[in-house]
Amino acid sequence: xTSKAPDIQMLENLKDLLLKTxxxxxxxxxxxxxxxxxRAIEISDALPDAISLSIRQGDKLPRVIQPVIDxxxxxxVQNNPKAIADAIFPALGPAIRKAITSTIMGMIxxxxxxxxxxxxxxxxxxxxxxxxxxxxxxxxxxxxxxxxQVEQIVLIxxxxxxxxxxxxxxxxxxxxxxxxxxxLSAIQDFVNDSFTTSTDEDLxxxxxxxxxxxxxxxxxxxxxxxxxxxxxxxxxxxxxxELIEHIHLxxxxxLEQFDGDSSPxxxxxxxxxxxxxxxxKIEQKKISPLLWVFLLFIxxxxxxxGFTLYQKHKIWKGYLSRISSEKGLIVLSAxxxxxxxxxxxxxxxxxxxxxxxxxxxxxxxxxxxxxLTPYHSLDPKFIIQRAKNRLKxxxxxxxxxxxxxxxxxxxxxxxxxxxxxxxxIMLPGIDSYxxxxxxxxxxxxxESILKDLxxxxxxxxxxxxxxxxxQEDVLxxxxxxxxxxxxxxxxxxxxxxIVIFGHTDSSGSERLNLKLSRDRAENxxxxxxxxxINPTFITISxxxxxLPLTKEETLDDxxxxxxxxxxxxxYHTTTGGSQ
Amino acid sequence: xxxxxxxxxxxxxGKTSLVQQYVNSIFSDKYHTTVGVKIExxxxxxxxxxxxxxxxxxxxxxxxxxxxxxxxxGSSGCIYVADGTREKTLATALSLRKIAQNTIGKLPFIxxxxxxxxxxxxxxxxxxxxxxxxxxxxxIITSAKTGDEVEQAFKILTQxxxxx
Numbered sequence: 001x002t003s004k005a006p007d008i009q010m011l012e013n014l015k016d017l018l019l020k021t022x023x024x025x026x027x028x029x030x031x032x033x034x035x036x037x038x039r040a041i042e043i044s045d046a047l048p049d050a051i052s053l054s055i056r057q058g059d060k061l062p063r064v065i066q067p068v069i070d071x072x073x074x075x076x077v078q079n080n081p082k083a084i085a086d087a088i089f090p091a092l093g094p095a096i097r098k099a100i101t102s103t104i105m106g107m108i109x110x111x112x113x114x115x116x117x118x119x120x121x122x123x124x125x126x127x128x129x130x131x132x133x134x135x136x137x138x139x140x141x142x143x144x145x146x147x148x149q150v151e152q153i154v155l156i157x158x159x160x161x162x163x164x165x166x167x168x169x170x171x172x173x174x175x176x177x178x179x180x181x182x183x184l185s186a187i188q189d190f191v192n193d194s195f196t197t198s199t200d201e202d203l204x205x206x207x208x209x210x211x212x213x214x215x216x217x218x219x220x221x222x223x224x225x226x227x228x229x230x231x232x233x234x235x236x237x238x239x240x241x242e243l244i245e246h247i248h249l250x251x252x253x254x255l256e257q258f259d260g261d262s263s264p265x266x267x268x269x270x271x272x273x274x275x276x277x278x279x280x281k282i283e284q285k286k287i288s289p290l291l292w293v294f295l296l297f298i299x300x301x302x303x304x305x306g307f308t309l310y311q312k313h314k315i316w317k318g319y320l321s322r323i324s325s326e327k328g329l330i331v332l333s334a335x336x337x338x339x340x341x342x343x344x345x346x347x348x349x350x351x352x353x354x355x356x357x358x359x360x361x362x363x364x365x366x367x368x369x370x371x372l373t374p375y376h377s378l379d380p381k382f383i384i385q386r387a388k389n390r391l392k393x394x395x396x397x398x399x400x401x402x403x404x405x406x407x408x409x410x411x412x413x414x415x416x417x418x419x420x421x422x423x424x425i426m427l428p429g430i431d432s433y434x435x436x437x438x439x440x441x442x443x444x445x446x447e448s449i450l451k452d453l454x455x456x457x458x459x460x461x462x463x464x465x466x467x468x469x470x471q472e473d474v475l476x477x478x479x480x481x482x483x484x485x486x487x488x489x490x491x492x493x494x495x496x497x498i499v500i501f502g503h504t505d506s507s508g509s510e511r512l513n514l515k516l517s518r519d520r521a522e523n524x525x526x527x528x529x530x531x532x533i534n535p536t537f538i539t540i541s542x543x544x545x546x547l548p549l550t551k552e553e554t555l556d557d558x559x560x561x562x563x564x565x566x567x568x569x570x571y572h573t574t575t576g577g578s579q
Numbered sequence: 580x581x582x583x584x585x586x587x588x589x590x591x592x593g594k595t596s597l598v599q600q601y602v603n604s605i606f607s608d609k610y611h612t613t614v615g616v617k618i619e620x621x622x623x624x625x626x627x628x629x630x631x632x633x634x635x636x637x638x639x640x641x642x643x644x645x646x647x648x649x650x651x652x653g654s655s656g657c658i659y660v661a662d663g664t665r666e667k668t669l670a671t672a673l674s675l676r677k678i679a680q681n682t683i684g685k686l687p688f689i690x691x692x693x694x695x696x697x698x699x700x701x702x703x704x705x706x707x708x709x710x711x712x713x714x715x716x717x718x719i720i721t722s723a724k725t726g727d728e729v730e731q732a733f734k735i736l737t738q739x740x741x742x743x
Contacts, residue, residue: 160583160653162633175605178581182618182633183606189649190614260582260630260655 148230161185518542588660590639
């Protein structure tokens with residue numbers, strides 16, 4: 001056993017000699033393997049290169065580490081949400097802004113449309129449609145009102161600005177798409193350089209005039225530029241965003257490696273063509289019920305107005321012909337201006353005012369304006385009326401007018417007759433007057449009293465100047481009559497003269513008889529005078545036996561001549577004569 | 580086949596007039612001063628293939644107005660233009676080339692030196708031209724007035740782009 005020990009020792013020495021370096025290396029490796037700190041340091045050196053290699057080899061690594069990353073994010077969010085929030089804020093901000101902007105734009109668009117159509121006929125129709133289909137009213141309005149046309153769609157390579165594919169509607173007038181897309185790219189670059197700070201904030205919409213819009217949808221390598229006319233629905237934009245995403249998904253590599261050959265992108269031609277959408281508002285050929293109502297309304301109102309006009313004209317003509325035949329009114333002109341009828345002419349103040357001649361119908365239909373100048377009509381009716389107004393004849397008088405002469409017929413007192421004579425000829429149209437047929441009732445009365453008076457005899461005693469006893473009453477009667485005469489003559493203004501004749505019988509001397517007869521007359525005169533009779537219109541005359549009252553054929557006859565008698569002188573001016 | 584190319588040069592070297600008889604454009608010159616670029620288009624036939632060149636005619640570089648570098652991206656080739664009568668424009672063209680290379684990498688390009696019709700007024704001498712040629716630069720002396728060599732220049736550039 002002991003002999004073996006040196007061998008082992010030698011072997012060990014040999015191993016040491018031969019494998020010392022390796023052993024050390026192995027030890028070192030073991031140590032590295034055992035010490036996790038050392039391993040971590042080493043892996044940290046290799047990890048970036050390893051990941052890089054792994055990515056080149058395929059997507060195994062992302063798949064493998066995805067659950068880990070998911071978990072890490074969860075843990076991180078649980079532990080410190082702020083850190084994550086801070087980290088994603090720069091990315092999230094613009095994204096949220098973009099989403100909100102596009103939502104608000106859509107809302108405004110739909111609100112605008114809804115407001116425009118809420119109260120129209122179509123609005124009611126669409127409300128019904130919304131009820132029927134279960135869609136929201138706003139949606140129905142948008143569907144029915146947005147009119148637009150997508151004129152062209154250009155797929156542009158982002159980096160070079162070259163056209164990859166291009167579709168256009170038949171009618172659109174277009175410029176060379178290569179030039180347009182080049183310039184569009186240049187303008188985008190210009191906008192990015194000039195106005196925006198981050199790559200998220202790109203030119204998205206170009207608005208040309210009020211009608212044309214260019215929508216720019218960006219992918220990583222390509223841009224979809226859509227030229228539209230009208231008001232497209234915003235959800236269309238989502239379709240184009242999906243289209244550009246689809247193009248990238250299918251040909252992302254080809255887009256990245258694009259070197260000027262656009263033929264690989266011809267496969268998208270059909271997809272782009274599908275994007276050429278349009279909605280044209282179909283003009284309704286049939287007339288809308290509203291228009292019918294409108295037309296009927298127009299017809300009704302115009303015929304109503306026509307009829308009213310005709311009616312008015314008829315009423316006007318009727319009124320005009322009526323007032324034209326009206327006495328004392330001379331219509332010089334009658335015309336219609338605007339809505340007013342103007343009548344000008346001459347009007348006798350005594351004539352009917354044409355306004356008072358209006359019937360109720362005429363009043364409500366005609367708006368009249370008069371310009372009438374007063375004048376004196378020479379129509380007999382007005383001459384007589386004027387005379388009546390001026391002369392105020394008593395009711396017993398009738399006036400008439402023929403050929404320049406005014407006639408008064410009937411009873412009137414002297415005062416009025418004088419007025420008639422003085423004033424009638426001063427009235428227009430009257431040249432002369434006729435009073436022959438006027439009777440003055442006072443005059444008639446006067447005449448009858450005078451006649452009575454003339455028949456009265458008052459008898460005296462023989463050879464005396466005192467009355468026969470029964471003659472007192474006669475004297476009283478005479479007094480009464482003369483009193484009346486005195487009153488009446490003042491009214492008639494016809495001068496009356498009464499002469500009291502004294503008579504005697506034929507007995508005795510003529511000289512004595514004359515004296516006696518005068519005494520007798522004087523006695524009566526004095527009696528009258530004492531009883532208040534004005535002496536101026538009474539005279540006395542003693543005529544003795546001249547003009548005896550009766551022939552003295554018998555003795556008894558003598559007593560009839562012992563008397564007084566009355567003579568009256570009266571100038572009957574009315575009839576022009578006198579008695 | 581379509582290619583985006585950029586045309587760059589100093590202010591008033593006659594870029595626009597150089598190409599205008601060979602290109603289509605629907606845009607007016609005022610785009611230059613507003614957006615800083617004007618898009619033109621010409622077609623070159625190369626081995627029975629039609630190559631549409633979409634030319635981004637960039638506003639001339641001067642001390643007030645700088646080229647918008649974002650317009651360069653996606654280009655397949657460049658045309659640099661200088662004015663033979665102003666030596667400074669050649670320097671501008673070469674520095675623009677450097678800027679473009681730094682921005683979008685090395686691309687096929689040609690250098691056009693314009694105004695060959697007034698050669699007697701030139702400030703750029705033949706030695707300089709030979710120097711540039713020896714550096715492998717495709718240098719084409721053109722005249723916007725006569726149109727000399729312009730079409731040829733487009734062809735050369737197209738060829739270079741296709742070969743790449």
